Amino acid sequence: MVTDLHNKISNCFLCTRCCVIALLITVTAVINGSSRQKRWKMSWKQDEPKVIDDEMLQQAIVEQGPQGQAGKIAKKEGIQYEEVFQLRLDFRNILKIYHLWHFTSLTKLQLNNNVIERIEGLENLTNLIWLDLSFNNIDVIEGLDSLVKLQDLSLFNNRISVIENLDTLQNLHILSIGNNAIAQLDNVLYLRKFKNLRTLNLAGNPICDEENFKIFVAAFLPDLVYLDYRLLDEQTRETGLVKYHFALEDMKQNESQEQKAIEAQKISNEELQLHKDAFVEFLNGAQLFDSMFAEDPDAEKLALLPGMEALLEIFKSKMEPLCVQIFDAGLAQLAGRTAEVDSFFTCSHEAVAESQRKAAQTLADFENSRRQKTVEMQQIADTKLLEAHITSCHEQADQFSETLMSLELQLVDQLEDIFKDFERNISDMVGGFIEYVQGIFALCRNLENQHHEQQLEIALETLEKVVKNEIEEEIPDDLAMLLVDKDTVTNAVNASHDTHLLKIDNREDELLTRIKSWMSGLLKSIHNNEVERNRKRISEIRNYISFVKNELEDMTS
The missing domain is CATH 1.20.1270 (Substrate Binding Domain Of Dnak; Chain:A; Domain 2)
Structure with a gap:
């Protein structure tokens, strides 16, 4: 089965990076779809769900750190969480994300294959570039607002029904959210704001059963290069542009107006902040005079x-x-x-x-x-x-x-x-x-x-x-x-x-x-x-x- 999937992926002329990503996601899906269930059902019946604690973190860092004499020296000198760049906490039966606020230098975090129900406790990981939360029990996308440097995000195989709360992740390049419960095409429209998004995996969601799913995505996400492990060909894109021409024109016009409003508001906010920094906000006109009479009941x-x-x-x-x-x-x-x-x-x-x-x-x-x-x-x-x-x-x-x-x-x-x-x-x-x-x-x-x-x-x-x-x-x-x-x-x-x-x-x-x-x-x-x-x-x-x-x-x- 893995060989067949590998052949399908190889035939789609993906770039090396995306082939590796696609293979990893696919093989993980296949392996964890079978052996994972058998092995986890046996082990998790015996283990209670866990919360990330200091002992777990110390163990993970030691396991992933230098071995031999170098490892002994590092352990003796003490582990500084602020100096850790990569951390694997997969397959640990974790229910609650906790105790990660000291890992301020972390760029890669693996929390896949656990029983996590909520995305939380990641606020201080502002240098994170790669985050894997696949194979968990997450219902809602949340708690990612501060991860503005994030480029690769995997939420594969969860219980998510709406793509939301990702507005600050403007550097997002790869999003894997296959095998979830996404059923509405509007979720694709939400992704239009991510101009750096090049690779998207939605395979295994109810949305994929829509007759025009592929051409809809190709039309409304013009910067997307790869969809569900395959290169989006020009013919599919052209078909989508023709079919949704009028809807696209209306959407572009609305987006243009919204963008102008956003830029105007941004300029206004920056100007107001400048005035606040000078401690003289709302003194550049009759605002003080008007406020005197606005709070006067007999005025x-x-x-x-x-x-x-x-x-x-x-x-x-x-x-x-x-x-x-x-x-x-x-x-x-x-x-x-x-x-x-x-x-x-x-x-x-x-x-x-x-x-x-x-x-x-x-x-x-x-x-x-x-x-x-x-x-x-x-x-x-x-x-x-x-x-x-x-x-x-x-x-x-x-x-x-x-x-x-x-x-x-x-x-x-x-x-x-x-x-x-x-x-x-x-x-x-x-x-x-x-x-x-x-x-x-x-x-x-x-x-x-x-x-x-x-x-x-x-x-x-x-x-x-x-x-x-x-x-x-x-x-x-x-x-x-x-x-x-x-x-x-x-x-x-x-x-x-x-x-x-x-x-x-x-x-x-x-x-x-x-x-x-x-x-x-x-x-x-x-x-x-x-x-x-x-x-x-x-x-x-x-x-x-x-x-x-x-x-x-x-x-x-």
Whole structure:
């Protein structure tokens, strides 16, 4: 049976890579369709489903890692999950994916031939390129959003009925989802968004029983090269294009409109993010002014007072330019802060690189000298003479340690000076911006105070006319509810004034709090990173010197 399938695959003129992939999938399907069921039914009746734990991971890494003496050394030094690139966890009766968050460097993961029901616990595996979840009990595609580098994905032989939740996997090149429960052709349309998809396996799904399945796929997935282990020939593609011509044209037009909308939204989001980074979002127009009245319960009623329409227009025309001034200053400030931050990190990295260069040269010289002396000492038979040489080497190691420590101390002093200059510059920039912003917001409050006084004057004059029955026009019911007496109208105007001032104060406080928080967070992060770098460097020096001295001690034993 395997031979027949192999011949069929070979006759379809697949590329070498796809032939290998197709053979692997096909042979796996055949073998696991027969022997797997017999063997698993016997073994799994005895074993309970498992959850991935530390013991399983350690065992898998040891089994797949270097063997012999190299394996013993690796095991002795300890297994660092962050340094593992490939991991096989197949045929382990795994029910729940767990404990994989430390494998941040993983590029290939095999979880096939288990009893997994949900795709989960893979969020941190952002470097994953190849993922095999075939032969499990998965019902829904989920939990793959963060795997943006994924190129090969196998969900073969599961219980999936809908192809979904793959939107972020734009690098997907090969998708194997055969032997599932996919029955609707709309699933093929979902795959149109994956422009890098070249190989697709849907064999064994109910969808394949559709009369026009192959030409439908060929028509609606124009970039696809291989379908169900076979090359999509031009004749099939042409037939599909003719049959679905009108549907394709409508779909392309809709997709074009959707793409334009997506791009416009993307530009809008990027612009908004830029404004947020400058802490001045929604200050480039009348948004603050509008929000003051949107949250004022009596604003609409008071706007009905005679002459209020003109008064509000004057208020708005003066308030809006002030907000734009804050906005423009914020963007200018952001550009200046960004340049200052970039300059700081450039200087810091150059200082570190130069120190590392000097240390590397010093280390190279020391290593050459140490190797020569090691060879010489191996030829010495006189114990006392050997001990004298070893003592001399110890002294040289101490001197070398002092040299490295001195280089590190010089670097620390240099970085401290750079940091102090940066801290002073960024503090001055932020302080100047804060002072400017506070001045503008004070002007906004002054405008509100003037507006309040004018509004109160109009309201009281209108009330007096109402009392004297001097109002010729009919008063709207909403306004009449306020013009009952002096206290009622005064309270309404004052409440409106308080609402407006509070809105201005809150926006000012928000801006100042965020920019201060940004600055303190940045300075703290820089300081902590430098402390961590320094400690790590000192530890490296001490460990190396300890290694050198241990080797010297071994020569006397």
